[in-house]
Amino acid sequence: MSAVAPAAPPRVAVVDLGSNSLHLLIAALPPGQAPALLAVHRAQAELGRHINGRIDPAREALTRDALAEMVSLARAWGVDVVEVAATASLRDAEDGVEVAERLSAATGARVRVLSGAEEAQATFLGVFARAGQPGERLLVIDMGGRSTELILGEDGGILADLSLPLGHLRESSLSPEDEVRAALSAADAARFSAAQVDRVVVTAGTALTLTHMAALARGEHGEERHGRAATLEELAAVAERLNTLPLEARRALPGYDLRRERSLSRGASTLVALWRALGVSRVVACEAGLREGLIAARRR
Numbered sequence: 001m002s003a004v005a006p007a008a009p010p011r012v013a014v015v016d017l018g019s020n021s022l023h024l025l026i027a028a029l030p031p032g033q034a035p036a037l038l039a040v041h042r043a044q045a046e047l048g049r050h051i052n053g054r055i056d057p058a059r060e061a062l063t064r065d066a067l068a069e070m071v072s073l074a075r076a077w078g079v080d081v082v083e084v085a086a087t088a089s090l091r092d093a094e095d096g097v098e099v100a101e102r103l104s105a106a107t108g109a110r111v112r113v114l115s116g117a118e119e120a121q122a123t124f125l126g127v128f129a130r131a132g133q134p135g136e137r138l139l140v141i142d143m144g145g146r147s148t149e150l151i152l153g154e155d156g157g158i159l160a161d162l163s164l165p166l167g168h169l170r171e172s173s174l175s176p177e178d179e180v181r182a183a184l185s186a187a188d189a190a191r192f193s194a195a196q197v198d199r200v201v202v203t204a205g206t207a208l209t210l211t212h213m214a215a216l217a218r219g220e221h222g223e224e225r226h227g228r229a230a231t232l233e234e235l236a237a238v239a240e241r242l243n244t245l246p247l248e249a250r251r252a253l254p255g256y257d258l259r260r261e262r263s264l265s266r267g268a269s270t271l272v273a274l275w276r277a278l279g280v281s282r283v284v285a286c287e288a289g290l291r292e293g294l295i296a297a298r299r300r
Helices: 057-076 096-107 116-131 176-183 186-191 205-217 232-244 245-250 264-277 290-298
Strands: 013-018 023-026 036-044 082-086 111-113 137-142 148-154 155-162 199-203 229-231 282-285
Touching: 013 057, 013 137, 013 290, 023 057, 023 111, 023 290, 036 057, 057 082, 057 096, 057 199, 082 096, 082 290, 096 111, 116 148, 116 199, 116 290, 137 205, 137 264, 155 186, 199 205, 205 229, 205 232, 205 264, 205 282, 229 232, 232 264, 232 282
Parallel strands: 013 082, 082 111, 137 199, 199 282
Antiparallel strands: 013 023, 023 036, 137 148, 148 155, 229 282
């Protein structure tokens, strides 16, 4: 009698439809093991650059085409159902629900608009699975294009979360410091103070880029962004250079990300102002976040 070959592990695909870009992650879920990454794909559409509170039709079209390509790629990998999670780009828009429905109809993948609490839950799950330690209390700071999530958690569970109207694609006449003061009350600053946690972990592109640039300026080498650490003083120095140097000099800085050129300087200053308000002295970067958390949730 011939042996029966073991069944292939199920495959899943998730798309993080963010304010700046779309990220596809395809993974296999072998029983009793960590998810095995099969493919990733990124496309930039800047859907969070709203026009008078509504989605820009041109950016909706870019998003639709990018999402359709991602759905086709997932199906080529043998995944029939693609989970698409939209964040503040659609959550904040006056026509966000209608745009989500049109994207769903055009691509065949249901676009679900996450609440701030749902986004925080998935983000913390992804970060803790990649970078957390048993018994450790973490403050996770996730700054996207239109919102910033503060998540206080311990031993894999969330103790408190807060969604702030801060993001590198938001247009504001306020200085970064005043914008943070307007968004973060004194009570919430105390509730999410870095003084009460073992580590502060940052995720999402702007924070990862800023932390990477600080590490390279300190003399470290390599392209890996996960696990980089930096002090507030180092991060503030990078933000200062991003906001004062001429364009060509900024582009020459080690670790500078051309894809984020339109928003990196403002985003860096806003992040530093927020970290100061929370009493952060040191951060560690984590490349995992929302999409990894959505996949991890499929194992539960």
